[in-house]
């Protein structure tokens with residue numbers, strides 16, 4: 001007998017989730033470089049940051065589905081806008097270049113994470129496009145990348161010499177064309193093509209003709225990120241011969257130039273969040289809005305993916321029998337707190353699976369609102385589909401997936417309603433809008449239109465605008481699942497995951513811990 005449930009019940013657990021107690025003990029193994037490797041102690045700040053990044057890329061970065069709603073500029077318009085910005089509108093070239101370079105760096109960071117794409121080569125041309133590349137490289141250095149610069153035709157103006165000095169002070173290496181490896185794929189993960197921008201004309205002259213030829217021969221790696229114009233492309237007609245470079249990412253600045261219509265790589269971003277309304281009006285620019293505080297926005301269609309090739313190789317600290325708690329509720333508390341401390345979003349979101357009397361299963365997400373030795377609690381409408389399933393079959397399964405931690409927890413057991421008193425207390429702790437929402441929603445029934453819900457919602461909002469108590473509907477309340485089985489899953493390489501199952505045998509209060517094959 002490993003442990004006794006009776007001993008567990010002597011401990012006190014809070015019913016409603018409390019804020020996290022102190023951080024758990026340090027987990028073994030150092031932080032490894034791969035994106036999905038993690039050791040909690042060293043990665044906590046990073047995890048939080050990654051979750052934020054993910055939030056940005058999936059939520060706040062809007063995707064322009066219809067690329068026709070973005071304006072494209074001719075070469076002349078692009079040059080004119082530049083002059084207007086730097087003339088009557090009072091911008092300096094340094095300022096615009098700083099913003100352009102920062103937009104490029106943030107676009108790169110949106111798609112190519114430094115954990116996998118750290119070695120960056122910025123190839124910079126003689127004009128402002130080259131300057132954008134120098135600025136982008138500086139920001140990428142500060143974002144955690146390892147940039148190198150190839151800058152063969154330096155312009156002796158103070159703006160450019162200053163940018164070079166800044167990079168040298170960060171020990172960013174400069175590589176001459178002669179020292180560039182013939183095969184760039186061995187030494188670099190990302191190439192920033194900042195050779196030519198919108199003032200390019202004719203055919204590329206040395207040494208850029210040879211560099212462009214080398215970019216042409218590249219396969220999948222390194223990826224190429226072109227700043228404003230894929231170098232060698234005609235600014236308006238694009239890659240008209242079809243033999244030009246094929247960048248993976250294009251970061252258009254201010255507004256895409258006409259050649260960008262021919263760009264069919266997976267990532268088209270827009271940067272240059274500085275266009276004043278007067279310029280947008282004068283040139284009839286249709287531009288997407290930038291989300292939040294972002295310096296870039298994805299335009300064009302999101303990339304097509306091969307779903308069958310989508311996979312992550314999990315790398316995590318081992319989950320060993322002699323390291324886990326004897327009581328599953330304590331192990332759950334530990335993992336839950338670690339997930340909260342790592343800044344994961346909606347740590348308490350769980351899939352709830354039920355079956356009806358015909359043994360037909362159904363799943364949906366609900367929010368865990370408390371757990372202790374008596375079970376796991378959530379709230380819902382008792383007359384919903386899940387409510388009716390549970391009245392027909394009072395057994396259910398819960399599932400938590402904490403993606404950023406490569407962790408999954410399964411819990412199974414019998415379900416019962418919590419007391420009316422507990423439900424009342426929780427109901428009145430919710431925002432008043434949600435209380436009214438619960439009255440309005442005859443959950444899981446067919447609604448003839450959204451207005452039906454909103455009309456009633458508005459009516460009730462007026463009715464209770466005096467702040468009076470909003471009565472809890474009789475059919476709304478909590479369920480509690482009393483677990484007889486837990487499984488703690490920790491993702492590991494080659495699908496050889498750790499699975500530790502805690503189970504209770506009939507009539508025996510002791511939890512048995514067993515390792516299951518992955």
Ligand SMILES: NC(=O)C1=CN([C@@H]2O[C@H](COP(=O)(O)OP(=O)(O)OC[C@H]3O[C@@H](n4cnc5c(N)ncnc54)[C@H](OP(=O)(O)O)[C@@H]3O)[C@@H](O)[C@H]2O)[C@@H](O)CC1
Pocket residue numbers: 078081082085096097100125126127128129130131132195196197198199200201202203204205208227228229253254
């Ligand atoms: N508001 C905005 O939009 C902002 C724009 N910004 C950025 O400025 C970029 C435009 O910069 P830009 O005007 O300096 O010209 P760019 O294209 O870098 O190159 C010109 C140089 O290349 C040379 N060159 C030309 N053809 C060549 C050839 N065939 N073979 C060899 N060399 C050739 C040419 O020499 P030339 O032929 O004139 O002697 C000159 O030295 C724009 O795309 C954007 O990235 C941001 O910084 C700020 C905000």
Ligand SMILES: Cc1cc2nc3c(=O)[nH]c(=O)nc-3n(C[C@H](O)[C@H](O)[C@H](O)COP(=O)(O)O)c2cc1C
Pocket residue numbers: 346349362363364365366367368378379380381384385386387443444
């Ligand atoms: C993250 C998340 C949390 C949710 N939490 C709850 C909840 O706590 N209670 C609830 O009734 N529905 C919740 N829902 C909505 C349910 O998933 C579901 O749509 C609803 O309960 C109706 O399910 P049913 O028709 O199977 O009963 C949540 C949805 C999501 C995505």
Ligand SMILES: Cc1ncc(COP(=O)(O)O)c(C=O)c1O
Pocket residue numbers: 367379380430431434
């Ligand atoms: C329909 C429904 N009911 C209840 C909840 C739980 O919300 P609360 O945290 O306000 O109790 C949710 C959460 O998404 C929900 O969608």
Ligand SMILES: [K+]
Pocket residue numbers: 129193194195196197226227228229230231
């Ligand atoms: K370029």
